[in-house]
Amino acid sequence: xxxxxxxxxxxxPPDPRYGSVLIQKLINKVMKDGKxxxxxxxxxxALESAAEERGMTPVELINKVIENLKPQWEVRPRRVGGxxxxxxxxxxxxxxxxxxxRWLVEAARNRPRGRGSYTMIQRLKAELLxxxxxxxxxxxxxxxxxxMAQANMVFSHFRW
Numbered sequence: 001x002x003x004x005x006x007x008x009x010x011x012x013p014p015d016p017r018y019g020s021v022l023i024q025k026l027i028n029k030v031m032k033d034g035k036x037x038x039x040x041x042x043x044x045x046a047l048e049s050a051a052e053e054r055g056m057t058p059v060e061l062i063n064k065v066i067e068n069l070k071p072q073w074e075v076r077p078r079r080v081g082g083x084x085x086x087x088x089x090x091x092x093x094x095x096x097x098x099x100x101x102r103w104l105v106e107a108a109r110n111r112p113r114g115r116g117s118y119t120m121i122q123r124l125k126a127e128l129l130x131x132x133x134x135x136x137x138x139x140x141x142x143x144x145x146x147x148m149a150q151a152n153m154v155f156s157h158f159r160w
Contacts, residue, residue, distance in 0.1 A: 009094070017044060020059050022066060025097070029105045030124070046124040054132065065131045069100035071142050073149035078158050087158045088149035100138070104128070107137030 015024040023043065031039035047058040054061060075086040091099070108120065108127040130136025 015040075018059050020062065022062050022097070022101075023047070023059070025101055026062065026105070029101050030120070042120050042124060046121045046128060049121070050125045050128045050132075053129065061128065061132065065104065065128055066097060066100045068131050068134060069103055069138050069142055070096035071099055071145045072096075074099075074145050075148050075152050078155075080158055085155040085158055086148065086152045087155045088152050100142075103138040103141045104131060107141065110137060 012021055012024055012028070014021050015027060017023075027036065027039045027043045030043055044058075047062060051058040051061040056064075071091050073088050074091050075088050077084050078087045079085075104127060105124075108124040111123040111127065113123075127136055127138060131138050
């Protein structure tokens with residue numbers, strides 16, 4: 001059966017506490033096995049604690065963090081004449097946000113459990129604060145992505 005027009009992305013409702021779609025996306029990414037109430041508790045506690053520490057609102061904090069983590073460029077493989085090149089491409093806005101959230105949650109999950117970071121709340125809070133300061137695992141992932149794109153700029157003429 002043929003498709004009728006472009007696929008429209010699923011509409012994500014804003015979170016109940018702050019009315020922010022970004023926070024709701026973060027909650028959905030943190031959620032495991034459908035346990036949304038646990039994910040909400042983790043995200044709200046970490047956000048409020050980090051925001052209080054920096055003297056800002058949780059919505060301001062998450063907006064700044066995501067802005068710091070959004071990648072401008074990424075490399076995508078392109079096959080040209082039997083060879084595969086890593087071609088740098090600009091990242092669409094929607095993908096920038098989803099990559100930033102994914103990197104934030106992955107970096108928080110991969111943090112070592114020692115030195116006072118035992119729970120996911122503490123690790124997410126630490127990663128949020130690190131991302132705000134321009135350091136940490138998620139920021140490193142963004143910089144690696146940009147470095148890879150910069151190194152492969154010679155192949156940018158293969159874009160189409």
